[in-house]
Amino acid sequence: MKLLLSILAFILCMAAVAHAQGNYEIQVYGADTVPPHSTMVELHSNFTAEGQRNYVDGAAPTNHAEHETIEITQGINDWSEVGFYIFTSEQSGLGIDWVGDHIRPRVRVPEKWRWPVGVSLSMEMGYQRALYSPDTWTWEIRPIVDKTVGRWYFAVNPALERTWHGPDVNQGLGFAPAAKISYDFTKQITGGLEYYADYGSITSIDRLHDQQQQFFPAIDLNVSPKWEINFGAGVGPTAATDHWIVKAIIGRHFTWGHSTQ
């Protein structure tokens, strides 16, 4: 536990030198992919308790916005998958709106290669309406490295983003890392800290004031191999970040065809 607290303190200090993925899918990716002959259906529910109260670059405020995202991921083989997102938003004055869709193919280093860490690479691209995201067409490449040691789990996602259409189109590659550390308190309950950031252009890091920084103490409930459950409450300490967000992910595995186990 001392190690966990030390690492948490270190990450919090790093905030002083360190912008976040949109509040539609708040998740640090592990290296595992969805197995073949199976589909993962997830519902991401994110409520911004204290966020942006004004329109910025034509985008609606996020304060008290409820974002619901459906993510459907199909396993292709033991080293690849394709995910599809449907983003929605609900907030006072705007009602319930479709925000956009993304598609996310991903490949991983197969476990049978016996690498000492899990490694995968995802690419996410798609559209979001300008009312909700000034950058409408975007592309992201996300390397993923993770490791489980006993009760400890570590994951880093040093993602790079590129805007194809929107105010940031001239920014070039943006750097938007995420990381997670967690500890298995019991077989069913895992607690940890998730970190999300957006530093702006990789060639010209934003001032801290303009960076997005979010820290989410989070709980994973491992109640069944068929279910994925994650809860968290996040704080954004910089001016460019929504200050309080509550998130939940509920996922269900569906297996098709012949079981191999």
Place this chain on the structure above:
Amino acid sequence: MNPALYDREEFIVLHDWEPYYSASGDGSLMVNYALGSVNGRMLGHGEPIRVREGERVLFQILNASATEPHWLALPGHRFQVLALDGAPVATQAVVDLLRMGPAERVTALVQMNAPGTYIFGEARKDFRDAGIGIVVEYANRIGEPEEPRETKLEWDYRVFGDAAPTTRKPDFTIPLVFTSKFKGHGALDQWMINARSYPDYEPVILRAGLRHRLIFDNRSTDDHPVHLHRHNFEVVSIQGAQTSGVYKDVVVVPAQSKVEADLIANNPGNTLFHCHQQDHMDSGFMTLFRYA
């Protein structure tokens, strides 16, 4: 016509290679394998088993995998099981699939009466792709071998037993409760028999010449191929369903179930009892039987 029971005998040894750890459904690490073999060769390598129409081939099959159960099928043919773990069975039932836990042996007669070429191997495609299979080739037949079809994986030791349950009462009853302790999603479970994890164990005491009813009470979420050295035992019930006439020295006790077996203590000396899944044995799933 050959008056013997069979015309020829073939020995089949299954093995898995290049192990690696991966996450299991129940949350702890498990062992998987990149490759598999039959008689030391991956499917597609080595010589086929060449047979003639009308032959009766006796297969002596051993699952020598350290941890993996295997399901075997030979398309177009069925297995008449004569013995399990070397002990003749009470009923020589004919089955389409053989389920073999680690260290289990099956002696099965196959009538070669469907000329063609076939893959005798794992019923599950991913295991065949890893190498678990061997080609069976009839004389003067060539072409792509037929693969086992997907089928429901079912196995019941009781089909090889007598319909009548054993009527003999045990002199002693010995409960053996199998449980595990979670050590993290990135670790193997620690295994226990009666709450003790080897080498911390309380020996099970046997009385020479007497009948001991072993109650394998598997409270874990894994199947366990439990093995007793130097003896065999008679399976007398599986999840409350009684049987008799099936003698084994390895029996797969399914997750969350009970299997009962009668042991006649007829070979004095210290005797190991353990799960034959190597990673379970290495993590405490072992104890010693001693004669009083």
